[in-house]
């Protein structure tokens with residue numbers, strides 16, 4: 001099929017590359033000319049495992065092209081995906097400016113029947129708004145479909161190629177059949193294609209993300225209560241996870257959720273529920289707990305040192321989770337700002353997010369080229385993101401390089417008895 005994907009970010013680029021991989025002819029459109037030039041030269045503006053090879057292969061096969069020319073991309077396509085950002089607006093709602101702008105441009109470029117697919121995460125009722133905007137600018141027939149993306153950054157290709165399910169909101173059969181045909185190659189392993197009305201489809205994405213965010217905040221609270229009573233969250237988690245009604249995923253305590261989705265989607269669902277006079281109390285609490293949890297390591301540092309004035313803190317991990325360079329709403333940011341506010345200096349390292357971190361912190365922190373280089377003369381090491389390379393480091397080397405061997409582990413990477421046996425003072429999450 002001939003497809004245009006508008007927006008070449010984490011979602012659009014992955015969707016475009018994966019759709020091309022299955023034989024479709026895909027034109028990725030973005031208004032950011034520098035990004036498009038980079039992609040046209042075969043360079044990838046973001047880090048996502050496997051994406052570079054996929055883009056290279058499909059570019060070479062001429063199934064994947066990049067352009068800033070939205071009208072041309074739309075005119076050549078039978079299916080047009082909208083995959084632009086929907087950031088949090090000033091009042092907490094999802095800012096639909098980019099989506100509506102694209103809808104208008106699609107309307108103006110229409111030259112025949114097309115399926116217009118909302119891939120961005122958008123509040124309930126957006127498909128109808130997109131329909132109205134497009135209709136204003138064209139008499140050609142079209143269908144609007146809601147098809148939120150559920151992939152996880154860091155495993156986005158795998159998730160897109162082999163999704164758990166594909167949720168499609170449609171209002172007419174013609175678009176439903178086209179979408180089924182498009183996704184058939186991705187669901188050969190038996191994953192369901194769930195067809196429903198647009199409002200339900202739009203809510204699915206928010207419900208899933210809000211549920212996951214709730215699990216995280218819930219477990220972080222359990223972990224904090226474990227600390228208060230000297231209980232061990234690992235034992236509690238294992239027992240809770242063995243209940244088949246609960247299951248083991250998303251039960252690890254940490255430094256709070258971040259990224260471009262959970263924080264903004266939790267805010268948005270609270271906001272649009274409020275517009276219907278529904279007070280979504282649980283999610284308001286989920287957010288408060290998460291903000292507090294992001295500073296949990298700072299509280300532990302202050303308890304340990306008394307004052308952080310003049311201390312040098314090494315930080316391992318800056319991205320909001322491993323296998324991505326994305327630092328949007330990353331817990332590392334408020335934590336580092338908090339450490340700096342207390343008068344300490346920070347030397348940080350991340351395997352992929354250094355460039356992004358430079359943009360956020362400038363010269364306020366030092367960035368180390370390698371993980372061990374961050375440790376020289378450090379009074380403490382804070383582990384914020386659970387990259388694999390931090391899991392089994394050379395502790396003898398770490399001890400030698402640090403001024404004082406103190407570790408604040410926000411991800412419970414190490415065995416407390418073992419690491420204390422090596423001479424470290426060790427603080428983790430929810431474990432005595």
Ligand code: NAD
Pocket residue numbers: 006007008009010011012029030031032035070083084085086098101102119120121122149150151152153260261
């Ligand atoms: P992003 O910011 O990485 O990418 C958006 C892209 O759209 C940018 O390259 C921007 O230049 C482009 N753009 C904006 N306005 C445009 C316009 N008028 N014309 C052409 N291009 C335009 O965002 P993202 O992370 O890919 O997220 C996109 C949407 O998908 C959001 O609604 C997000 O909530 C949702 N989502 C994201 C993820 C994720 O893993 N990041 C997962 C699921 C859903």
